Amino acid sequence: MSLRAKLSLGTATAASLLLLAGTATAAQPGSPGIGDPYYPGAGNGGYDVSHYDIRLNYQPATDDLSGTTTILARTTQELTSFNLDFLLAVKSVRVNNRPAEHVQRGGELTVDPPGTLRAGTDLTIVVTYADVPSGRAQDGYTAWKRTPDGALAIDQPDIAPWWFPSNNHPTDKATFDVSVAVPSGVEVLSNGLFGGTAQQINGWTRWRYRSTTPQATYLAFLAIGQFEVRQDTDSAGRPVITAYSERLGADRNAAVASLERTVEVTEFLEGSFGPYPFEANGGVAAPGIGFALENQTRSTYDAAFFRRGANTYVVAHEVAHQWFGDSVSVERWRDIWLNEGFASYAEFLWSEHVGEGTAQENAQYLYDLYPADSPFWQVLPGDPGAANQFHGAVYDRGALAVHALRLEIGDEAFFELLREWLVRHRSGHATIEDFLALAEEVSGEQLDELFRTWLFTPVKPAALPGAVGVQARTAVAEPKSFRKMRETHEILAGHHH
Structure with missing residues (x-):
């Protein structure tokens, strides 16, 4: 069956399901998962969130986190109860100013409000809680990272359940207000616009951030500890915040030499992708992360990326995610190629821009690097499976798939x-099938076979397509950028649970 046929079948099936849903009038519990095949328990059904207000207190010395999250949402069906994804111990839940019964099991907080909630009801959900996040695990894993001077709430595909209750799936984006009080002298970084600090009478300081553009829950982050924080603006007047952990040691200068070029990299990528989609920009560097992640408006980078000097390729990768992954998110985690393939290809574009190897040279060298019998070609970027979602092939073969598309349809298209x-x-969010449909619309070409070959076939493609609009020549030597990009992808692909 062709990808287009599968898409049509999926659309028809979805329409049938919607029709059936429309005939059901009895109130029922919201589903405990949003229906993602890779992560059945991720997200929840029955409501859409529009805003999170997260107000916390955090003590680095003991890893104690306490506070209140207020969620603004609207029901999408008649509900008797609904779920939130959350791991920390809950003290109380209120729904529309009334106390609500609740139970927690397996990372699900099930809320039983007084009375039935009609479809289209505006909800104000207030959850108060206190716990030690590093002591909570799900499926044997703890995403919260306690550090010698604080903590890092940074991970993918899950981090929210360790610090705020949510509808934890990229298809339900929301705006955010984040406010965190810490002992004075400790710094806090999060997403979006910095709202300043407020001194409290107990010797603590409250830090405030606001994300005004809808954001997926896994892209919301905290970095708490001892940081050098720099503030600036870009040429468009957007605030830019970069921050460097005081524990970076010998890697500090290389990190600064990389992250301080974030605006330059952003401006370059705007030439290919269009205007930067968010209200702020910047980055955070710290040891203890283990990877880099495209937290919306403020990507975070582990010190390991800078062990061999400045690394603007990882910056190009994470900045590209602000468009591919953050602004346009996956509809299912199976669609991860739409994030990683294009972010990895941005490194090819940056390499060409700085004169360290053309996109064609990097693609050809990468294609030649893996023999036909390499397990690399067995991983399908278009549907890698949850266990291989962040496999190196999703990054490298994913970038090759992007380049193959470029060669097939030409630069203009x-x-x-x-x-x-x-x-x-x-x-919003979208699927690989959506991208295929648009690629065919824009190019006027039938591209099923190209997508099947590069994304869904467990064999090495016979060759890169013939060049159209870019110079095609086989690299006779490793491009100057290649080793740095390979190191970057090995770290990026090696961390995820």
């Missing part, structure tokens, strides 16, 4: 496609 994709789905 390729870059028009990228810009149209990012406009059409801005602040």
Whole structure:
């Protein structure tokens, strides 16, 4: 069956399900999962969130976290109860100013409000809690990272359950207000616009941040500890915040030499992707993360990326995610190629821009690097499975798939496609099938076979397509950028649970 046929079948099936749902009038509990095949328990059904207000207190000395999250949402069906994804111990829950019964089991907080909630009801959900996040695990894993001077709430695909209750799936984005009080002298970084600090009478300081563009829950982050924080603005007047852990040691200068070029990298990528989609920019560097992650408006980077000097390739990768992954998010985690393939390809574009190897040279060298019998080609970027979601092939073969598409349809159609994709789905989510449909619309070509070959076939493609619009020549030597990019991808691909 062709990808287009599968898409049509999926649309028909979805329509049938919606029709059946529309005939059901009895109130029922919201589902404890949003229906993602890779992570059945991720997200919840029955409501959509519009805003999170997260107000916390954190003591680094003991890893004690306490506070209140207020969630603004609206029901999408008649509900007798609903779930939130959350691991910490809950003290109380209120729904629309009334106390609500609740139980916790397996990372699910089930809320039983007084009375039935009609479809289309506005909800104000207030959850008060206190716990030690590093002591909580799910499936044997703890995403919260306690550090010698604080903590890092940073991970993918899950981090929210360790610090705020949520509808934890990229298909339910919301705006955020984050406010965290810590002992004075400790710094706090989060997403979006910095709202300043307020001194409290107990010797603590409260830090405030606001994300005004809808954001997926896994992209919300905290970095708490001893940081050097720098503030600036870019040429468009957007605030730019970069922060460097005081524990970076010998890696500090290389980290600064990399992250302080974030605006330059952003401006370059705007030439290919269109206007930067968010209200702020920047980055955070710290040891103890173990990877880099595209936290919206403020990517975070482990010190390991800078052990061999400055690394602007990882910056290009994470900044590219602000468009591919953050602004336009996956509809299912199976669609991860839409994030990692294009972020990895941004490194090829950056390499060409700085004169360290053309996109064609990097693609050809990478294609030649893996023999036909390498297990690398067995991983399918278009559907890698949850266990291989962040496999190196999703990054490297994913980038090759992007380049193959560019060679097939030519530069004019390729870059028009990228810009149209990012406009059409801005602040939303989409699938690989959606991208295929748009690629065919923009190019006027039938691309089923190309996508099947590069994304869904467990064999090495016979060759890169013939060049159209870019110089095609086999690299006779390793591009100057290649080793740095390979190191970057090995760290990026090696961390996820």
